[in-house]
Amino acid sequence: MPYVSNEEVTAAVQDRSSEQPAAGRVARILDSDLFHSFLRSKITVVAAVATLILFLLSFLAPWVAPHNPFDLATISILDARVPPIWQEYSDPRFILGTDDQGRDLLSGIFYGMRISLIIGFCSVIAAAVLGISLGLVAGYMGGRVDSFIMRVADVQLTFPAILIALLIDGIAAGIFGGVDREFFAFYILIVSLALSFWVQYARTVRGSTMVEKNKEYVQAARVIGIPSVIIMVRHILPNVMGPVMVIATINLALAIVTEATLSFLGVGMPPTQPSLGTLIAIGNDFLYSGEWWIAIFPGLALALLVLNVNLLGDWLRDALNPKLR
């Protein structure tokens, strides 16, 4: 039997993820089944473009927004509750009108969407990291560790995510007290959303890990004595990421909605750093006095964002589902 050094086997095992020339990669993406299926679905292309525009508007908010709603020097209470531009008594400076403190609503929506998106992305990443790690460990280790993690997941799955997020938020408020709540709100939200949504990742990753760990490449890696942690992260993880991406896309929409709901209920972002949900909550108080735009426009922006992300997620799920091809 010819002698094969550890390094050579490791290199062979790792070869799967070796670098490709950048141009070849782009060409491969443009020629892939996924990209063709993307172009075939008109509504998906529209949704992708719309999502891209919304993302750009939010992340470039400081440059594209007509006003800075956080700059106290430029806002004036005299401009409060100005209606949108096509109504009487409007002000050409404020296209969608202003809120109760005289902040430009359009700029507020851009900045609010930015906060919603940042929280959405951070919480999806946090939930994915938590869920993937626990799923990998459960699937790879098996036995007691596995059944413990999965029992916890089962118990948590009996509760809707929004309830868990609410509870965690309440507990966090109890621990940190009311004083620093404004400062901590952002982090509390991310943690509570991550703890509410990790289960789906864990279950999916556990399932695929159990399949992968019996394949030859994992056994080969094991035989040459690579530590379990490295096997899990470098060898198994890349092969179980496909479904994770689908869950992450669908969960991004869910996380944005949940964050908006928490903020609307008054346990999320404070009015000093409003997300879309906070803006709607502020506007809700003025709905009855005829100032409908303060609640409705941020709400429509939220709905538009969620709808487009959902459309992308639906397409991705169907496109990657081998049963539907």
Place this chain on the structure above:
Amino acid sequence: MIGFATRRLIQALIVMLVVALLAFTMFRFVGDPINQMVGIETSIEEREALRERLGLNDPIPVQFLRFVTKAAQFDFGTSYQFRQPVSELFAKRIPATLELSLTSALFALVVGIPMGIYAGLNRESPISKLFLSVSLVGISLPTFFIGILLIFLFSVTLQWLPSFGRGDTVQIGSWWTTGFLTASGLKALILPSITLGLYQMTLIMRLIRAEMLEVIRTDYIKFARARGLPDRLVHFRHALKNTLVPVITITGLQLGAIIAFATITETVFNWPGMGLLFLQAVQNVDIPIMSAYLLLTAFLFVAINFIVDILYFYIDPRLRVGRP
């Protein structure tokens, strides 16, 4: 069957114990219960006496056991903000939440099932496509924003329906109040139950449509058609019956979700139910109410899951054979 039920029951009990442990940890360790109960002027000796009297110096397992025993008798302690027993507060508000949840579940089923059947049988018709687009929008709109839109349209602009509260209620028995028996109570139910049920309605519709599409293709439906049975019989007697199995599971599980989402709807419509109470508790860090709500909803969910499992067993004969 009995073995199956017992196993499920034991699992349910374990889940309840875990939740009770969580609720107890919250109750006991988040903030100091004594600080919440007494004012600033209470001396340290008095605090210690109260601590001893409430048993907060006992070993933790003893305290947990006492917590579980009391919770099993619906004794959840005293609310920090209302200074009333938590169980009384809940008893007053349970009817409002249950009436709202049941009405919206009914709305979801009565509207969702026919829409799903239609969309499943007439796949290419423009109305089916309209149903599907509407359902996508319905899924993308957050519950609270649907509520706001409905209030804006029907209460503020058209002024047809009330936007908050339960209207007039009628007392039945010692503690049940119902809004079903008065005109204003029924009117007050319309907007909240549509808000709450819309998501479930779209879900049921999509589910029935998908199941219908699948069942219609099977051999026994083709055979029923070949025998010359009228469409009506094939669709409703043969096809629909087999689509209902997953619908029952989902509906059962969604009943739990409805109760959870009632929190949001109740806030939007100022509906005096359990959800509103829970939300106020979260905002004011009223831990006894929070832990009681956790226990109560967990109990409801576990009970619903158990009943659905048992129902499943009856509906689907395949489950009865060949399973250990």
